[in-house]
Amino acid sequence: MLIDEIAVVFKGGDGGNGKVSFGKMLRSGPDGGNGGDGGDLYLEAASDLTLLNQFSAKDEIQAQNGESGRKNKMSGVKGSDIVLFVPFGTNIKDVETLEEWNLEKVHERILLCKGGVRGKGNWEFRSPTNTTPRYAESGERGQKRNLFLTLKFIADFGLIGLPNTGKSSLLKELTNAKPKIASYAFTTLSPNLGVIENGKIITDIPGLIEGAHLGKGLGIRFLKHIEKVRLLLHCISSDSKDAIKDYQVVRNELGSYNKLLLTKREIILLTKSDLLDSSELKKKLKELSKTTKTVIKLSIYDHPSLEALKKVLI
Ligand SMILES: Nc1nc2c(ncn2[C@@H]2O[C@H](COP(=O)(O)OP(=O)(O)OP(=O)(O)O)[C@@H](O)[C@H]2O)c(=O)[nH]1
Numbered sequence: 584m585l586i587d588e589i590a591v592v593f594k595g596g597d598g599g600n601g602k603v604s605f606g607k608m609l610r611s612g613p614d615g616g617n618g619g620d621g622g623d624l625y626l627e628a629a630s631d632l633t634l635l636n637q638f639s640a641k642d643e644i645q646a647q648n649g650e651s652g653r654k655n656k657m658s659g660v661k662g663s664d665i666v667l668f669v670p671f672g673t674n675i676k677d678v679e680t681l682e683e684w685n686l687e688k689v690h691e692r693i694l695l696c697k698g699g700v701r702g703k704g705n706w707e708f709r710s711p712t713n714t715t716p717r718y719a720e721s722g723e724r725g726q727k728r729n730l731f732l733t734l735k736f737i738a739d740f741g742l743i744g745l746p747n748t749g750k751s752s753l754l755k756e757l758t759n760a761k762p763k764i765a766s767y768a769f770t771t772l773s774p775n776l777g778v779i780e781n782g783k784i785i786t787d788i789p790g791l792i793e794g795a796h797l798g799k800g801l802g803i804r805f806l807k808h809i810e811k812v813r814l815l816l817h818c819i820s821s822d823s824k825d826a827i828k829d830y831q832v833v834r835n836e837l838g839s840y841n842k843l844l845l846t847k848r849e850i851i852l853l854t855k856s857d858l859l860d861s862s863e864l865k866k867k868l869k870e871l872s873k874t875t876k877t878v879i880k881l882s883i884y885d886h887p888s889l890e891a892l893k894k895v896l897i
């Protein structure tokens with residue numbers, strides 16, 4: 584499961600309260616210490632695109648609170664800062680203030696929620712006119728933000744197409760990913776990610792069917808993922824009865840969801856080429872050349888064809 588959009592609540596730690604106390608000896612005066620400052624909450628970009636998944640089961644994440652002040656003028660310990668890692672390319676929006684941040688590069692870090700300032704203990708409030716202050720400050724609350732995190736980019740290459748066209752099989756052959764593969768439709772329920780040799784990321788988008796933009800099959804959730812891919816690898820199976828029709832069905836879904844998807848760069852992959860003899864293959868390739876897109880035939884059982892594709896991608 585790849586989460587690419589999620590609402591979260593993040594918070595800085597609360598400042599610790601100041602202490603009210605007095606020394607044991609008669610007239611030894613106030614000795615309540617200050618609280619500790621609350622910890623700050625930072626976000627840092629990292630290269631793992633699945634990092635937003637960590638927030639799915641959590642209501643609120645916060646940095647550590649500062650401790651309260653103690654007797655003998657001892658300050659409470661400062662709360663620890665927390666650094667949360669999110670994928671690079673994450674857009675962060677505060678849904679109340681509408682402030683916005685973009686973490687574009689790995690290791691880029693922002694301070695998102697400041698910890699609350701500590702409260703002063705009663706020792707700090709002593710004065711010649713008030714030698715026995717019986718009050719102390721409360722620590723400030725840590726800064727709390729309601730946020731919406733969106734991953735703007737998922738992969739360099741997205742394998743798309745009708746169900747069962749061999750998308751996941753290709754991902755498995757080209758990368759170290761281990762997607763589920765089976766001879767029925769909708770084997771893949773959410774995109775898997777893999778890395779090809781040059782560090783580029785490739786993903787298998789779950790199969791699209793006619794009406795996907797209206798919610799049929801796995802619906803628009805994955806059309807949304809396609810928006811976040813740079814180049815489309817449109818898989819059409821060699822055993823298709825009508826390759827052009829298969830192509831058009833998927834293109835129609837893309838266009839009905841968002842016209843801009845049709846302007847994305849695209850290469851057609853004629854998959855499972857081992858199922859046809861060479862004259863049948865030629866015929867299929869000729870049909871598909873009507874699309875004016877680059878068409879590459881391949882099979883997971885034909886190693887050189889996979890190497891050739893890798894070269895094109897790199
Ligand atoms: N003969 C042959 N079969 C293949 C090839 N590639 C994949 N298959 C088979 O085709 C079936 C579907 O493969 P998947 O990789 O699961 O297809 P998919 O497009 O990811 O399917 P969905 O996730 O359901 O959309 C499996 O039984 C594969 O073993 C190929 O190059 N040649």
Ligand SMILES: [Mg+2]
Nearest residue numbers: 750751770771
């Ligand atoms: Mg699949």
